[in-house]
Amino acid sequence: QKEVEQNSGPLSVPEGAIASLNCTYSDRGSQSFFWYRQYSGKSPELIMSIYSNGDKEDGRFTAQLNKASQYVSLLIRDSQPSDSATYLCAGKDAGNMLTFGGGTRLMVKP
């Protein structure tokens, strides 16, 4: 059974701080990883994807992947109250099947 694990949170950070969201996965065959943001009562939206080891930056967001440790993270710099949401980590295997983690709820306090 392929698993993607996330701490459910809530993770609480003050406005302007760096939020660090973490994810581990069990399937070494997973090729690529995604971070989705889901506001309460809304559908998930893709915010970052990462395919190779290292960092990938997009604006205030940085995704990090370490395949040896089977670890994915998402850093949000200068966190804003509007970043408060649940963040879902997902891994895609060689068969293009997505497995989602349970999500981490982030709260950014003004």
Next chain:
Amino acid sequence: EAQVTQNPRYLITVTGKKLTVTCSQNMNHEYMSWYRQDPGLGLRQIYYSMNVEVTDKGDVPEGYKVSRKEKRNFPLILESPSPNQTSLYFCASSLWQGTETQYFGPGTRLLVL
């Protein structure tokens, strides 16, 4: 506007009463799928379809049926709903299975009494 629509958005029903949740996309996407979301369990795939008349089971297909007679529509059928199917359901579509960007519908919240 490119979108995935689902109906109904909210549904309360009783055990054993057949229901259908519709899903439609207007982006000419080949790949469509259904997920259920339960607290702490993330999104779990129920069924997916890679094209018309091609459907396959996801991780949690028991108690569900789907059909893909047209490219744009992918209804989810619960022949005999049970309380453990109370959940939030999302339909999603993408250009093809390997495309990283999936477009999600707004969700259908189902309560089975």
